[in-house]
Amino acid sequence: MQNDKLKCGLFEKSESQFVDTIEKEAYVWCEKDWRHDTYEHVHDRAQLTFVEEGYQYFHIDQKIYLVPQHHVIWIPSKKAHKITSEAKTVNLMVFLFKSVFEDDFYNNVQVFAAPPVLKEMLFYASKWNQSLLENEEQDIFFRAILKSLPNLYKESNGLEIPVxxxxxxxxxxxxxxxxxxxxxxxxxxxxxxxxxxxxxxxxxxxxxxxxxxxxxxxxxxxxxxxxxxxxxxxxxxxxxxxxxxxxxxxxxxxxxxxxxxxxxxxx
Structure with a gap:
């Protein structure tokens, strides 16, 4: 895999094609001054992205979602998306989940302001940044974040531009x-x-x-x-x-x- 690129823990074998070799149910990938490729891509894991600084546009299903600072976006598994931004600095936390709970919330793209309790949970979870080792506390904590999302979700701010x-x-x-x-x-x-x-x-x-x-x-x-x-x-x-x-x-x-x-x- 020497020609593969590692992105958020996933190997990109070719443009937009990812291989998931990680056994963990969930993990977090934080980076400062984030740089994304601007082409559409897909992966099997569901994704929760928290924008700590800056803003991003997510292009999904003929819509453009704005995710400003201190907001989160939930992207279901296998949902094609492209990301763009003109922000001078973008700092993100990306949480990737192999499986989710039974709830309609997880089947749709969701964008909302992160309430204080969720921000605290996400900041605490960042201590496991890029760690792919088994950790019982991490596993339980990440499942708690995942389980809490539908209840923490408020009505979407409508930060989307339909195409x-x-x-x-x-x-x-x-x-x-x-x-x-x-x-x-x-x-x-x-x-x-x-x-x-x-x-x-x-x-x-x-x-x-x-x-x-x-x-x-x-x-x-x-x-x-x-x-x-x-x-x-x-x-x-x-x-x-x-x-x-x-x-x-x-x-x-x-x-x-x-x-x-x-x-x-x-x-």
Whole structure:
């Protein structure tokens, strides 16, 4: 296996193909300044990722999930995913589980803010970082984390950008992504989609589950999180950069999506 690359304890024999030679039921892999390949990959283990610093985008099932600092994402076994990030620093804890309990929670992608008790559990578990030796305390503790997740899970913050399957809507999404600072020009967007305004609004909602205005709001908030991460701007400056006319309007929109007020994290 001299040509294989070791990633999170798994051997990558070829791009996106992993071989799991680990017998342990669960283990943790922590790294500072994390660097991911940006192609889609799959592995047999279920994955819990905690973003200690920075943020990441997870591309899964035609959706893009944002996982900001102090949030977790649960990815079921055999679920293809791709990861991207523009954060200057990304520090992660990745927990990999061979088997899970019987609960619908474990069958779906979940993104949520880690409550204080879960953060404490994850930080304590980091003492076993990259340890593949049998350890009874670790085994019991990791099963406790796994068992607790459904109860610790709160309603998802909705940190996902749906990608429409209808190719006529791709230019619409691209236009919003490029011009998120400005209010929607619905007539221009309908022209790009070669359909009427009414049809655009109906088809976009059917395809993505959200309105065009909600898509713009999500895009602005995700961009604001990237700007917050740079620590180069005040919240007022960020509010104007992402299209809000006042800090209060930005704060309200941010809270509606994130269920928390925006905050500049100082290193």
């Amino acid at each position: 429409p399957m209808d190719t006529r809507l791709i230019p619409v999404c691209n236009d919003i992504n490029a011009n998120f600072k400005y209010n929607l020009d619905i007539d221009s967007l309908a022209e790009k989609a070669t359909m009427s305004v009414r049809s655009l609004q109906r088809i976009f909602k059917n395809e993505t589950g959200i309105t065009l205005q909600k898509y713009l709001q999500l895009t602005r908030i995700l961009k604001s999180i990237e700007l917050i991460d740079t620590q180069h701007y005040t919240l007022s400056e960020i509010a104007y950069k992402v299209g809000y006319q006042s800090l209060s309007a930005f704060t309200n929109a941010y809270f509606a999506v994130m269920k928390a007020k925006p905050k500049i994290y100082k290193n």
